[in-house]
Structure formats: C-alpha cells, structure tokens
Amino acid sequence: MWAKKHLLYTGATRQPFILSIRDGSVDLSSFKRWLGQDYVFVREFVPFVASVLIKASKKSDDGNDMEVILGGLASLNDEIAWFKSEASKWDVPLSNTVVHKANQNYRRFLENLMLPEVDYAVAITAFWAIEAVYQESFAHCLEDGSKTPSELQDTCQRWGNEGFGEYCRSLQKIANRCLEKASSDVLTKAEVTFLRVLEHEVEFWNMSHGCA
Numbered sequence: 001m002w003a004k005k006h007l008l009y010t011g012a013t014r015q016p017f018i019l020s021i022r023d024g025s026v027d028l029s030s031f032k033r034w035l036g037q038d039y040v041f042v043r044e045f046v047p048f049v050a051s052v053l054i055k056a057s058k059k060s061d062d063g064n065d066m067e068v069i070l071g072g073l074a075s076l077n078d079e080i081a082w083f084k085s086e087a088s089k090w091d092v093p094l095s096n097t098v099v100h101k102a103n104q105n106y107r108r109f110l111e112n113l114m115l116p117e118v119d120y121a122v123a124i125t126a127f128w129a130i131e132a133v134y135q136e137s138f139a140h141c142l143e144d145g146s147k148t149p150s151e152l153q154d155t156c157q158r159w160g161n162e163g164f165g166e167y168c169r170s171l172q173k174i175a176n177r178c179l180e181k182a183s184s185d186v187l188t189k190a191e192v193t194f195l196r197v198l199e200h201e202v203e204f205w206n207m208s209h210g211c212a
C-alpha cells in the first residue's frame, strides 16, 4: 500500500496533537475541542460507511466485504454512545456545536465520495485510510514509553486497540484486492483520494490542536 510511500501518512499519524497526548502535554481544551468536533464527524461518517456498504453489495465480487463493512457500521453505533458518555464526563456539550472549517471541508469531501459514480475501489480505499489514520495515531499513544494521561487512555484504547487494528487490516486487504484489478484510471483516482484523506486528517488534527 502507498501508506509507507507518502510522508503525508507520517504527518497524519504523528501529528502534534497526537504527540501531545502521547507525551502527556496535551491541554484539555484541545482535547475537548477534538471531542466535540469528532462527534460531528462520526455522525457524518455513518452515511459515508453506509454508502460503501451499498457499493460493496452491488460491486464487490467477494461477499465477505459487505460483512466487514457492516461490522464497521455496527461499531459506529457503540461509538456514538461512547461520545455521548465521554462528552458528559468532560462537560462538553454535543448539541449546537460550531462546526470548524476543517470539519466542514471533511464533511463535503465525504459527501462527494458518497456519490454513486465514485468507484467502489476508490470508496473502500478512502474508508480504510480514514480508519487506519486513527488506529495508528491512537495506538502510538498506547505504546511503551508513552505518557498518555490516564483520563485519555479510554479514548486512545477506542481506536488504538488490537481489535480495531485487525479490522483496519481487513479493510486494507479489501482495498488492495480491489486496486489490484483496477484500471490505471481508477488506481490514480484511489491514490489521489488516499492523499486527500490524509490532508483532511492533518487539518482535523491541526484544528483540534488549535492551529489556525
């Protein structure tokens, strides 16, 4: 996969906000900003994942794809409940959140990817990349030597745990299988989309960290 090939991937998975959680220097206002914004993101992510599920059921030559994606969709149900409980723990209001620019831009990007004319190979690559950035970022905060504050462990575990890692690897296998038989045109579209995901993730972390 291109992940290793692009420096942007390192930028997206070792972004200052993530590094500040890992070294324990994160300020809670940044964390609370991220929490409120990511709740908005996840609610937009649900229809995107549903659109990938529809594409898989229509276009995939392997019925297992639909089951993997369905599993991801189901976990978003628990994820929304987790956000609500975490937000009440931190006194972060989840209603009428002002949606920051980076989040609005990401939402528009996801909406475009939901269009029926977007190839399944492109959509599944974006889906894998979106999940993988979070998995690698938060897993980094759980590695030996990290000084992640105990009150943020739960957040890091949510995406950094081994089970989510397994799930991301199964998405990567699906994406690779689709890309192996894709036309060069679709391959190019998928790589451009992969890079766009990384850019949006970097912008999302920057927004959370309070960078302009």
Ligand SMILES: Cc1ncc(CN)c(N)n1
Pocket: 038, 041, 042, 045, 130, 131, 134, 201, 204
């Ligand atoms: C911005 C963002 N990117 C990815 C994920 C993981 N589904 C997330 N919760 N938020």
